[in-house]
Amino acid sequence: MTTTSSEQHAVPFWRDERYLQVLAQILVVAIIAGTLYYLANNLVTALAAQNIPIGFDFLRLTAGFDIGESSIAYSRASTNAQALLVGVLNTLRVSFLGIIFSTILGAIVGVARLSNNWLVNKLAGIYVEILRNIPLLVFLIFLYSAAFVKLPRITEALELPGPIYLTNRGFFVPWAEPGDGWSTYRWVLWVGLLVAIVVAWVLRRQGQRTGRMPLILLWAPLAFVVVALLGWFIVPGQPLVSSIPVLEGRNFTGGNGLTPEFMAVLLGLVVYTSAFIAEVVRAGIQAVSKGQREAATALGLSGFQTLRLVILPQAQRVIIPPLTSQYLNLTKNSSLAVAAGYPDVYAIGRTIQNQSGRSIEIIALMMIVYLAFSLGTSLFMNWYNKRIRLVER
Amino acid sequence: MVRKSFIMLALLLVLALTLAACGQATTPAPAPAPEQPAVSEPAQVAGNTLATIKARGKLICGVNQAVPGFGFLQSDGSFAGFDIDFCKALSAAIFGDPNMVEYRPLTASERFTTLQAGEIDVLIRNTTWTLTRDTELGGNFVHTTFYDGQGIQVPVDSGINSITELGGTAICVQQGTTTELNLADQMAAVGVQYTPVVFETADETVNAYLEGRCDAWTTDMSGIVARQSIFPDPTAHKILPEVLSKEPLGPMVRHGDDQWFDIVQWTVFATFQAEEFGITSQNIDTFMSTENPNIRQMLGLEGEMGVKLGLSNDWAYNIVKLVGNYAEIFNRNLGPDTPLGLARGLNASWVDGGLLYAPPIR
Ligand SMILES: N[C@@H](CCC(=O)N[C@@H](CS)C(=O)NCC(=O)O)C(=O)O
Numbered sequence: 041m042t043t044t045s046s047e048q049h050a051v052p053f054w055r056d057e058r059y060l061q062v063l064a065q066i067l068v069v070a071i072i073a074g075t076l077y078y079l080a081n082n083l084v085t086a087l088a089a090q091n092i093p094i095g096f097d098f099l100r101l102t103a104g105f106d107i108g109e110s111s112i113a114y115s116r117a118s119t120n121a122q123a124l125l126v127g128v129l130n131t132l133r134v135s136f137l138g139i140i141f142s143t144i145l146g147a148i149v150g151v152a153r154l155s156n157n158w159l160v161n162k163l164a165g166i167y168v169e170i171l172r173n174i175p176l177l178v179f180l181i182f183l184y185s186a187a188f189v190k191l192p193r194i195t196e197a198l199e200l201p202g203p204i205y206l207t208n209r210g211f212f213v214p215w216a217e218p219g220d221g222w223s224t225y226r227w228v229l230w231v232g233l234l235v236a237i238v239v240a241w242v243l244r245r246q247g248q249r250t251g252r253m254p255l256i257l258l259w260a261p262l263a264f265v266v267v268a269l270l271g272w273f274i275v276p277g278q279p280l281v282s283s284i285p286v287l288e289g290r291n292f293t294g295g296n297g298l299t300p301e302f303m304a305v306l307l308g309l310v311v312y313t314s315a316f317i318a319e320v321v322r323a324g325i326q327a328v329s330k331g332q333r334e335a336a337t338a339l340g341l342s343g344f345q346t347l348r349l350v351i352l353p354q355a356q357r358v359i360i361p362p363l364t365s366q367y368l369n370l371t372k373n374s375s376l377a378v379a380a381g382y383p384d385v386y387a388i389g390r391t392i393q394n395q396s397g398r399s400i401e402i403i404a405l406m407m408i409v410y411l412a413f414s415l416g417t418s419l420f421m422n423w424y425n426k427r428i429r430l431v432e433r
Numbered sequence: 434m435v436r437k438s439f440i441m442l443a444l445l446l447v448l449a450l451t452l453a454a455c456g457q458a459t460t461p462a463p464a465p466a467p468e469q470p471a472v473s474e475p476a477q478v479a480g481n482t483l484a485t486i487k488a489r490g491k492l493i494c495g496v497n498q499a500v501p502g503f504g505f506l507q508s509d510g511s512f513a514g515f516d517i518d519f520c521k522a523l524s525a526a527i528f529g530d531p532n533m534v535e536y537r538p539l540t541a542s543e544r545f546t547t548l549q550a551g552e553i554d555v556l557i558r559n560t561t562w563t564l565t566r567d568t569e570l571g572g573n574f575v576h577t578t579f580y581d582g583q584g585i586q587v588p589v590d591s592g593i594n595s596i597t598e599l600g601g602t603a604i605c606v607q608q609g610t611t612t613e614l615n616l617a618d619q620m621a622a623v624g625v626q627y628t629p630v631v632f633e634t635a636d637e638t639v640n641a642y643l644e645g646r647c648d649a650w651t652t653d654m655s656g657i658v659a660r661q662s663i664f665p666d667p668t669a670h671k672i673l674p675e676v677l678s679k680e681p682l683g684p685m686v687r688h689g690d691d692q693w694f695d696i697v698q699w700t701v702f703a704t705f706q707a708e709e710f711g712i713t714s715q716n717i718d719t720f721m722s723t724e725n726p727n728i729r730q731m732l733g734l735e736g737e738m739g740v741k742l743g744l745s746n747d748w749a750y751n752i753v754k755l756v757g758n759y760a761e762i763f764n765r766n767l768g769p770d771t772p773l774g775l776a777r778g779l780n781a782s783w784v785d786g787g788l789l790y791a792p793p794i795r
Contacts, residue, residue, distance in 0.1 A: 087571075089689060090549065090571035090687065090688045090689055091571060091688045091689070092549065092569070092570070092571040092688075093569065104614045104617060104618070105613045105614055105617050105629075106616070106617040106620075106627075106628075106629045107629070108603075108628050108629050108630050108631065115621070116617035116618065116621055117621070185637070185640060185641075185644075189640070189641055189644045189646050190644065193645035194645070208644060208645055208646050209603060209646065288601075289600070289601050290600075290601050290602050290648055291601040291602070291603075300646065301630065378608070378633055379633070381630050381631055381632050381637070381641065383631065387608070387631065390542055390608060390609065390633075391542075391608055391609060391613065391631070393542075393609075394541070394542045394545065394608065394609030394610075395565070395609070395613070395614060396565070396569060397545060397565065397566070397569035397570040397571075398569070399546050399549070
């Protein structure tokens with residue numbers, strides 16, 4: 041039946057749109073594959089012509105250089121792969137904290153931009169306009185060399201109550217270290233976590249049943265704190281002992297320190313990205329129609345309730361996709377860390393590239409690492425986005 | 434409908450042509466690429482560096498811009514220094530004019546990729562000769578022009594007098610240098626714990642040290658002295674007595690062009706040999722009537738030394754006349770009358786007990 045009809049309108053295949061479309065797609069794929077092959081082949085031939093070896097064996101070799109900040113055991117005798125891992129963890133550390141803080145700061149500024157208070161509104165506007173328009177690299181270099189490195193020298197440390205010491209070697213704060221009761225207390229913390237999860241689940245169920253969603257984000261952490269506090273008094277021995285920073289010789293010992301490199305990069309990323317997030321948040325809130333707010337007010341909801349129960353859940357849907365790309369930007373921008381001397385994965389990659397001469401391999405690894413970070417973030421955010429999406433009935 | 438498919442067809446035709454062009458370009462690739470002088474491209478084609486330089490009309494030299502005395506970008510926009518003078522000597526040997534050079538300022542971590550990529554003809558940027566660099570970077574080192582060693586600098590009032598007293602300190606160092614590795618090696622050897630703070634450029638490194646971010650900073654001795662000469666208060670800093678490493682600094686060229694390697698290498702030797710013969714830029718013309726066969730061969734009065742290198746026979750004459758012998762180059766940039774005030778030390782001619790020893794130019 042169909043055959044006859046198509047035969048009736050017999051169009052030669054080279055004018056039949058259906059064939060042409062398929063053909064065009066095949067061609068495009070072929071062109072892309074061909075170009076890639078050409079480039080790869082070119083690369084291999086050129087490297088061979090210059091006698092430059094290629095391969096990933098160098099990852100097993102001794103790195104030979106030291107790294108200033110590392111969250112895992114590392115020394116000059118570790119391998120290049122371990123050095124890269126140190127860099128990956130440093131990047132994750134600064135990006136993760138950066139995402140959290142820039143979200144908080146961005147949300148505050150975004151809401152402030154919609155404030156009826158003239159001063160708050162204008163200040164938030166100026167904040168966004170200035171920060172969005174300064175290149176991040178310039179901002180980072182400024183923060184590091186004009187702010188953090190200009191702090192008092194270690195011998196003249198600025199002492200704040202705590203004691204907290206501010207110096208250009210870093211900020212040193214009192215910290216807690218595991219005491220003799222720590223091994224038992226650890227279990228209490230796990231139990232606390234479990235209790236918090238159960239509380240959250242129960243409250244959620246209750247909210248779904250009654251249609252009145254309780255403040256889960258308040259009660260669940262509170263449950264954790266209560267368990268943790270109870271455990272503190274019940275568990276024998278000292279779970280944690282405080283450790284106070286003291287200047288000993290040329291450096292502080294005890295307490296915990298944050299280097300100026302880390303802080304400059306973190307602050308730079310947070311402040312810069314928060315300006316963009318503020319705009320995303322503002323746009324999201326404005327996208328909720330005015331009628332929703334008016335209806336909420338008419339129902340007698342308070343300002344906070346309106347925000348929490350009516351505005352934010354709807355604004356969220358608009359906010360999440362552009363917010364995701366801000367997170368991706370932040371993670372990728374963290375590769376500017378080398379400008380402030382922070383050993384992120386890119387800085388360490390550059391060092392290895394220089395010491396081993398493996399440019400192509402290192403650049404390829406860098407691309408894979410950042411791609412993995414970005415895909416990971418995207419996956420999470422897409423999952424979240426799907427969860428909060430309006431289910432059309 | 435008809436219109437639409439027509440556009441589609443046209444599009445396909447364009448695509449097909451592109452593909453054909455691609456295919457053509459790929460075909461000759463498996464076969465060894467024929468030598469073709471790339472006129473429009475920079476210093477790309479291996480095996481033909483000299484021809485490329487001549488066709489271009491200038492030498493492209495990768496240099497430092499931040500180390501006074503070695504390679505420094507002056508306030509008037511010109512480059513000066515010991516390494517720069519070797520770029521000039523090469524230009525004199527090739528063109529009979531020391532100024533046919535384009536300088537490319539490079540950071541420590543950029544330099545090798547730039548050389549590999551063929552963007553410069555030669556790298557003369559206080560670069561240490563090591564086995565890894567010689568084998569893995571697609572380049573070769575010619576003879577060393579400056580024997581150096583790594584040092585550590587601290588403020589005079591720090592009370593630090595030896596590297597064994599550096600425990601718990603922060604040390605500023607530049608990325609992509611041998612310095613980074615030597616520091617780690619030596620500190621591990623003496624068992625001293627320290628924190629490296631690594632920067633991309635010399636300026637950042639030195640700035641962090643001067644601001645007190647680090648207790649010490651480290652690089653080649655010559656580099657320290659050079660930077661110290663432009664510190665706000667040079668007398669407030671001292672170099673620790675230990676020499677951490679051997680740092681033979683010299684020019685580097687790309688693999689695959691032996692003639693070009695020879696030209697760079699013998700340009701260096703010519704400056705050594707001229708000093709040994711006592712020939713300077715001032716007195717060279719008095720040697721033109723010499724009877725000494727060795728000098729006659731070097732100056733192109735006898736034999737065809739220049740032609741064997743692919744240059745003209747007055748190549749060495751031009752180097753010495755227009756730039757100077759090794760002693761002149763050294764003294765002009767690093768010697769006692771300069772802010773650096775370096776002694777010749779190992780960098781003296783072998784006849785004076787140093788390491789500079791040129792093979793015979795014959
Ligand atoms: N000779 C060592 C170090 C050379 C080096 O890069 N030194 C630094 C410290 S003085 C420098 O020249 N920096 C100048 C810059 O990067 O602008 C090497 O070859 O790795």
